[in-house]
Ligand SMILES: Nc1ncnc2c1ncn2[C@@H]1O[C@H](COP(=O)(O)OP(=O)(O)OP(=O)(O)O)[C@@H](O)[C@H]1O
C-alpha cells in the first residue's frame with residue numbers, strides 16, 4: 001500500500017483463553033478514510049485499544065509513520081498524533097457541552113503553570129479553540145446545546161459530542177469507534193460527509209469502526225472485516241458487501 005500512515009503486523013491479543021485478536025495484519029494509507037467492520041465481539045475495539053496503547057499486544061507490532069508504537073502508553077501514542085473516540089463516550093456530565101469539547105485539545109498554553117497568570121499568552125489560543133468548538137458543534141447539529149449541561153443531551157447527541165471532542169485535537173490519524181451508533185440516519189450521513197470533507201481538505205486520516213453499514217459504505221474508500229479476531233475480508237465497499245464469507249459472518253451473528 002502506498003504511503004501507509006499506520007501498519008498493524010500480525011497483532012494478537014489474548015484475554016486468558018479468549019483470542020480477541022489472532023494475527024491481524026492491515027494498513028491504513030495516509031489521507032485514507034477506511035472502515036473496520038465485523039460482528040459483535042469480533043475484536044474491533046480491541047484493535048483500537050492495541051493501536052492506541054490501552055493494551056499491549058500479546059504478539060505483533062504496530063507502526064505509525066514508520067515508527068514502532070506498540071508498547072507506548074496511551075498518552076505517548078496521543079502525542080504522536082493518533083486520537084481515538086470511545087464506543088461508550090467518556091464525558092464530564094457536570095460540565096456544559098462547550099466545556100466538554102474544550103477540555104480535549106493538548107498543549108493548551110493556559111494550563112502551563114508559568115503562563116497561566118499571563119492572560120495575553122493564552123487568550124488568543126483559547127478564543128480560537130472556542131471558535132473551532134462552536135463551529136463543530138453547529139456543524140453536528142448541537143448549536144442549540146452549546147451551554148446546556150451534558151446531562152440534558154440525548155444519547156445520539158452524546159455520541160456526536162464524543163466525535164467532536166476527537167476532532168478538536170490536531171491529530172493526524174483519527175480512530176472513531178462507532179460514531180453513528182444511535183444517531184438518526186440523516187445526521188449520521190451529514191457527520192460522515194463532514195468527516196470526508198475534513199479528510200479531503202485537511203489531509204487527515206480516518207479509521208472508522210461502524211455497525212451502520214448503510215451509512216459507512218457510502219463514504220469509505222476501503223473496508224477491513226474482522227471475524228473472531230481474524231481478518232475475514234478486505235476490499236472496496238461494494239466488493240465487501242457482496243463477499244459471501246462476510247454475509248455469512250453477519251447472518252451467523
Ligand atoms: N478487557 C477484556 N477482558 C476480557 N475479554 C475481553 C476484553 N476486551 C474484549 N474482550 C473480549 O474480546 C472479544 C472482542 O471484543 P471487542 O470489544 O474487541 O469486540 P468488538 O468487535 O468491538 O465488538 P462490538 O461490535 O460489540 O463493539 C470479545 O469476546 C470480548 O468479550
Ligand SMILES: [Mg+2]
Pocket residue numbers: 044045046087
Ligand atoms: Mg466494539
